[in-house]
Amino acid sequence: VTRVLVTGATGFIGRQTLAPLRERGFEVHATARTPPSETDEVVWHAADLLSAGTPERLIAEVQPTHLLHMAWNAEPGRYWTTPENLAWAQATFALYRAFAEAGGRRAVGAGTCAEYDWSHAVCREGVTPLAPATLYGAAKQGVGALLCAYGAAHGPSTAWGRVFFLYGPHEHPNRLVPAVIRGLLAGERVAVTHGRQVRDFMHVADVGAAFATLVAREDVQGAVNVASGEPISLRELIGTISARLSGGDLVDFGARPVPEGEPAVLLADARRLRDEAGFSPRFDLPSGLDDAIAWWREHS
Amino acid sequence: VTRVLVTGATGFIGRQTLAPLRERGFEVHATARTPPSETDEVVWHAADLLSAGTPERLIAEVQPTHLLHMAWNAEPGRYWTTPENLAWAQATFALYRAFAEAGGRRAVGAGTCAEYDWSHAVCREGVTPLAPATLYGAAKQGVGALLCAYGAAHGPSTAWGRVFFLYGPHEHPNRLVPAVIRGLLAGERVAVTHGRQVRDFMHVADVGAAFATLVAREDVQGAVNVASGEPISLRELIGTISARLSGGDLVDFGARPVPEGEPAVLLADARRLRDEAGFSPRFDLPSGLDDAIAWWREHS
Helix, strand or coil, rough: CEEEECCCCCCCCCHHHHHHHHHCCEEEEEECCCCCCCCCCCCCEEEECCCHHHHHHHHHHHCEEEEECCCCCCCCCCCCCCHHHHHEEEEEHHHHHHHHCCCCCEEEEEEHHHCCCCCCCCCCCCCCCEEECHHHHHHHHHHHHHHHHHHHHCCCCCEEEEEEEEECCCCCCCCCCHHHHHHHCCCCCEEEECCEEEEEEEEHHHHHHHHHHHHHHHCCCEEEECCCCCCCEHHHHHHHHHHHHHCCHEEEECCCCCCCCCCEECECCHHHHHHHHCCCCCCCHHHHHHHHHHHHHHHH | CCCEEEECCCCCCCCHHHHHHHHHHCCEEEEEEECCCCCCCCCCCCCCCCCCCCHHHHHHHHHCEEECCCCCCCCCCCCCCHHHHHHHHHHHHHHHHHHHHCCCCCEEEEEEEEHHCCCCCCCCCCCCEEECCHHHHHHHHHHHHHHHHHHHHHHCCEEEEEEEEEECCCCCCCCCCHHHHHHCCCCCCCCCCCCEEEEEEEEHHHHHHHHHHHHCCCCCCEEECCCCEEEEEEHHHHHHHHHHHCCCHHHHHHCCCCCCCCCCCCCCCHHHHHCCCCCCCCCCCHHHHHHHHHHHHHEE
């Protein structure tokens, strides 16, 4: 039996990994501080991974062959700098070490584009220098590098999915895509930056499916960008939303300053995910935004 | 009172930090799995930092204002790849976190030149890319980057001393400098590589004193190379030893292959240590080697 333990399984990305993992034939065990009441063919375990001894107890209890570790502090605005980054790094080592020592076969963790040196416009695994500018980026970079080096030397087979920009159901309502959709759905004016920033956006369901692919593809080790590989300007992204909601004249481009430290261009080389892991996203940007708009129509 | 807790205090470098810390007025507490019987104005604590809960208990017991964390697996040959690197990373986070949460003022940890991308001949803090090729390097790099980012965001003031090449009393007898000295003292032939590798060597007493300086200089934060800044070829290093022991024709240069992955040139930019931290080494290479030779005369 292949049994995967998914941490952070009620999170924005984590919740999107469960169905694709089941479809791949995994027995899915999932942890969250507060599991949902409906079980949906998933075995839930209530657990606070930051509590000492809990990671080790979970591994002993579930005895997973595969580990997908998505849990981390993701509180918007705070996660870049919160002291909890250190606690999560420590808990991640505890979890991974218990998994490795129990003979676990495959581990996948969630990294971030914030591990890269953002002065390089395009981020490529193993090529673009890593130079995180934030505590969150430093924590993810340090943890990911150590886990991948450990896995390469001693096993388990280990991959580290670096997440870029994403959107979709259950996103925090204050973030860019939901803020624009909700504003326009309410018929309000929406203040945004000049919009000339170029980014890589992926629908969260594809991000979740990509992580499920990484769990299954044990031959793919090390860092893998989880991204579409398709550059888009924020102006075009917002324009596409606006066109679908007939909100053209409600968007005020340039009404907000670009936050300090935001690079003009931040893109992912997505060839490892596509060619080595063989992953194809289900959504393109128009269909993905339609899905997000439909969800926010129901949930705002 | 300023009270420093030194971990790994019986180690090759750790033992050399105690006297300079006392000279700077610190009340010195030191940990080791097996403390020495003579106390030498140091308060010793027997502790296995890899045992769960021990780092936290030590901090609570000693209540240090300053932390100098030198403990790690340093077993020659094995430390590059041992799975214990993960355990040490985890223990280091536990120790640092307990220290930070208890309001500790200043923390210094021990990094390594193996954090740098060795394809760059000269390693400069904040400039030369970090790209460790080993599990040990990845563990040190990840831990150092996270601790420095944490300290910069939340305190304590944190520095990370990256150690280059060193020699002196209590070095493992199989390592290069002791092997050459012991061989020549015994009148045996000594087989070495071609010796054209260029490195940065520092006497371990100076390395220890540099760490003591970093502990005291709370204004110096982040990574600091702990090195002499003086390039020397292994041929010149070995030749200097040989000249002092009149062993000229006993050294067989080229009798051993250069280990795979060893760069031709690996040097440190030592300006941060010298100019920002204000550290001056006590030994130059000739006087340092004389000291090492004298020690090995007594101990081999």
